Amino acid sequence: MAVQALYRKWRSQSFDQVVGQEHVTLTLRNALREGRMSHAYLFTGPRGTGKTSTARILAKALNCLADEPAARPDNTCRICTAITEGHQLDLIEIDAASNRGIDEIRELRERIGFRPNEARYKVYIIDEVHMLTKEAFNALLKTLEEPPDHAVFVLATTEPDRVPETVRSRCQRFDFRRIPTDEIVDHLVVVLAEEGRKAAPEALVAIARRSTGSMRDAISLLDQLLSYGDDVLDLDRVEQVLGLVDAGTIARLIDSLAAGDAATGLALINEIVIEGVELGQLVDQIVAYLRGVLFVRVTQAADSLDVAEDIREMMRRQAAQLDTVALLGATRAFVEARNELRDQVPGVPQLPIELAFLRAVQPSQSASLVQQRDASARETSARETSVSAAAKGSDVAQASRPEPKAQPKPQSQPQTQPSATGGVPILELARERWDPFLAQVGKRCGMKVQAALRSVRTLDSNGQTIVLHFSHAFARDMVNQPEYLRQLETLWEEMLGQSVRLRCIVQGEASEPVPPASIPDAPVDEDEALLREARKMGAVVKPLQTEK
Secondary structure, eight states, rough: OOOOOOOHHTTSSSSOOOOOOOHHHHHHHHHHHHHHHOOOEEEEESSSSHHHHHHHHHHHHHHOOOOOGGOOSSSHHHHHHHHHHHTTTTTTEEEEESSSSSHHHHHHHHHHOOSSSSEEEEEEEEETTTSHHHHHHEEEHHHHHHSSSTTTEEEEEEEEEGGHHHHHHHSSSOOOOOOOOHHHHHHHHHHHHTOOOOOEEEHHHHHHHHTTTHHHHHHHHHHHHEEEEEOOEEEHHHHHHHHHOHHHHHHHHHHHTTTTTTHEEEHHHHHHHHHHHHHHHHHHHHHHHHHHHHHHHHOOOOSSSSSSSSHHHHHHHHHHHSHHHHHHHHHHHHHHHHTTTSSSSBBBBTTOOOOOOOHSSSHHHHHHHHHHHHHHHHHHHHHHHHHHHHHHHHHHHHHHOSSSOOOOOOOOOOSSSOOOTHHHHHHHHHHHHHHHHHHHHHTTHHHHHHHHTEEHHHHHHTTTTTEEESSHHHHHHHHHHHHHHHHHHHHHHHHHHHEEEEEEETTTSSOOOOGGGGOOOSSEEEHHHHHHHHHHHHHHOOOOOOOO
16 A cells, blocks of 8 residues: 655645644634635645645535534534545546646536535635636636636636736635745644654754745655654755755855855865765855845844854854955856856866856956946046136136236046056946946857856956956966957957957966057058167167268
């Protein structure tokens, strides 16, 4: 005989057993007691939060044979027992994911006119109702507009926005919420006690967090973990089976990020990957941890986080080390890495995670460029204000003098300060157009090159050459490949409207002047070049005197 799965065995059979949805069950019980029931309900919310279970309980309560409405469902009468066992003919459950066409709804409309076999009401539960076709929704709408007195509809969905407004407006809507971690843990304790099994509290917390508010998922995970036969289910077993990384390890990774220690961070990522952790799960945990640090940084309310106290203390310390901009950039980098994991590089599937970490260690180039532009604008505004004030003071002084003297005109101020190597126009253009450039790189050269360019910390220029200062050699070497350089130079030329060369160096290396011959400027006359070299060697060149 097959063993019944725990999630089916522990499916709620009464309103009291529904966990975390008191706002729904209380309203339904009051309506039942007062006889104010609707002919159609819309249950919405995340999966595994009790929508269909509550719909079945409502069907029991509507048809229960108990004398007192407040005692319904009693789960002892023949109607309740038949619904629990799944053979009550007046309860019709339809899975819209597999019965989504107009033919199924037409069949429903044809049968709905027949009165119930033995119950008071025919109850139709349509699960995943958002999957119905447009034509099926139109047919259902006609039934909802003029339902028979003996029919009640319960529509369940995880995506209410995909249900037409005309259908939603004819239903009483109840929104089911994600179940809090502590309530899931409390319920799992009850399940374990009834099943005669034991588990460490931290193991149950890990299961509850992984289930993301779904009681069904939590009980299913518990069932899977209990099958290993451990006397006491512990956290190590949970992390091993679910592919989780210890929260302390994630905290150490963020410590290396806060310290700007790229070497330690990459080594730690490599250790985690060698242990066989699922990469998507690793990124999810990093993002969740960064979200926690960002939350603490912004709200100063660490106590409201659903994490262990030692992890909460680490987050407080890290929130003091990392500013909001850095945390936003790091979170965004790992979210992008989650998407890039689909295109894994053979032999190095963790590359998107490593690049995300390296981008997070250094301030993003986009933020750096914005700060540079803002600083330049502030300096320009300050100079203009100073000049304007001086000019006004000069005018006042001149008005008080009988014979004003001519005042020298203030020199016009440049918008930006030139770099040591010159080339301000091309440098400023490159800074202003860096974000559109990165977007085009992703389309032309691929995500790997785009990711490597995100580790560029600053830009410099040398004549017509744009110098890229990378935060680490790995990204520099990737971009420095000839085929990528040619593509990037061509892209810059298209965006800037002039010839461009690229030079890639690691931050801190000297940006050596590029030989003039290597810059694609206007061609140099060979005779002029010869004279220039002769002058360098000390020769005195005089114009040739022609004889008269």
